[in-house]
Amino acid sequence: MTQPNRYDLLVVGGGINGAGIARDAAGRGLSVLLCEQDDLASHTSSSSTKLIHGGLRYLEYNEFGLVRKALQERETLLRAAPHIMWPLRFVMPHMPNLRPAWLIRIGLFLYDHLAKRELLPGSRGIDMRRHAAGAPLIDSIKRGFVYSDGWVDDARLVVLNALDAKERGAEILTRTKLVSAERRGDEWEARLRHADGSIRVVHARAVANAAGPWVGEVLHGALGRGAQHSVRLVKGSHIVTRRLFDHDHAYIFQNPDKRIIFAIPYEHDFTLIGTTDVEYTNDPAKVAIDRDETQYLCDSINRYFKRKISPADVHWTYSGVRPLLEDENAANASAVTRDYRLEMDDGAGAPLLSVFGGKITTFRKLAEEAGDLLCRALGRDAKTWTAGAPLPGGDIANAKFDTFADAFAKRHPWLPAALARRYARAYGTRAERVIDGATSLA
Known part of the structure; x- marks a missing residue:
């Protein structure tokens, strides 16, 4: 039995990587404490484009391993969480002056075949003059391509x-900051500060620093250590407008600067547009979109849509800071690798x-590799387990969400x-737990 305030692993950071590592380690039988200075997913992990995707554009940077x-x-x-993730078809209008059709076809062929694909249909060429996705676009766009990726509720x-980690024995502390940590022989002694200012001293056999944009600050400050690697902070901003099209496909648009922009159906009545890539050197907690980014995203949409938008049409914006692995050879922010170390x-x-x-799509694999390293260092022989394990609420037969949702609605006709x-x-x-036997809204 674990002694009070003594753990096998202290995880610093409550974003997707920290929560994933806590879950993986707890499932291997390690006693785990996770501390997050704010709330779960309160920064980078809730500010993504909300896609589970291979990263089609990374093929242009020869990132074949990352894409696979x-x-x-x-x-x-x-398969693990079909209630908060689902397939999404993407339409890429063809602009001959940006990328030739043969290059796009090769890229999509690789995208279809670099890894086993069972749940999603493959890519194909389309006549934009006859496809529903062509109707909102300018008349000069005659052809395009359609392929598959996935949508995710990133914060959830x-x-x-974190919930799965907790149910497997982990302790999750939000609004709790790591103040300092020192090695004491074969364990770490760490001081944690709660929101009320009180200090808690804990001991852990290992520490996982998954602080995202603050990974360097935690290393050099609280932990007093150096590192071989570092991160480049890149701001990504999004805008949300009223719905710009009447179908359920998303768009991927090519820009003259070689970047790509997504336009995605969002919450039924809106369109999510993003993202930007801007070098960032300020406080990650105070990131916000600027006028240039807003105009850039509007211009990107106006290059393709008949209906034009301006900053006045923007209902909501959000920005996040991506802690990308530093790559001195990258010419710009868009070229920086999205892989992890x-x-x-x-x-x-x-x-x-x-x-x-790292990127949100690869968090589970990252956490699994972290679990392997930590178990090896701690002398624990614990097998990997998350590849076939559903997340809470995700044990839906054959990942068929619509079938499950229809059956749920039939069981509760009063809803x-x-x-x-x-x-x-x-x-x-787990929706049945929420219903808890109720038979009416009264």
């Missing part, structure tokens, strides 16, 4: 990982693992249809 890994994880995640993905410092006592980079589907989406198979 992400495509494999896309399939795994769609973090919460479900796990750096293990175990040469002088208790092990310390730090996470640099308005929209609310029944909302419960099914938010809680999956």
Whole structure:
């Protein structure tokens, strides 16, 4: 039995990587404490474009290994939580002056075949003059391509990982900051500060630094350590407008600057547009979109749509800071790799693992690799387990969410249809716990 305030692993950071590592480690039998200075998913992990995707554009940077890994994880995640993730078809209008059609076809062929694909249909060419997705676009666009990726409720993905970790024995502390940590022989002594200012001293056999944009600050400050790797902070901003099209496909648009922009159906009545890539050097907690970014996104849409938008049409914006693995050879922010590195410092006592980079799609694999390293360092022989394990509420037969949601609605005819589907989406198979035997809204 674990002694009070003594753990096998202290995880610093409550974003997707920290929550994923906590879940993986707890499932292997380690006693785990996770501390997050704010709330779960309160920064980078809730500010993504909300896609589970292989990263089609990364092929242009020869990131074949990353794309293969992400495509494999896309399939795994769609099975693990089909209530908060679902397939989405993307339309790429062809602009001959930006990329030739043959190059796009080669890229899509690789995207279809780099990894095993069972849940999603493959890519194909389309006549934009006859396809529903062509109607909102300018008349000069005659052809295009359609392919598959996935949508995710990013913040809820973090919460479900933390919930699963907790149900497997982990302790999750939000609004709790790591103040300092020192090696004491074969363990770490860490001081944690709660929101009320009180200090708690804990001991852990290992520390996992998954602080995202703050990974360097935690290393150099609270932990007093150096590192071989570092991160480049890149701001990504999004805008949300009223719905710009009347179908359920998303768009991927090519820009003259070689970047791509997504336009995605969002919450039924809106369109989510993003993202930007801007080098960022300020406080990650105070990130916000600026006028240039807003105009850039509007211009990107106006290049393709008949209906033009301006900053006045923007209903909501959000921005996040991506802690990308530093790449000195990258010419610009868009070219920086989205892959990750796990750096293990175990040469002088208790092990310390730090996470640099990563993307939401590959979090499970990152956490699994982190779990392998930590268990090896701690002398624990614990097998991997998350590849086939559903997240809470995700144990839906054959990942067929619509079948599950229809059955749930039929079991509860007193629920308005929209609310029944909302419960099914938010809680999956655990929606019955929310209902808790109720037979009316009264």
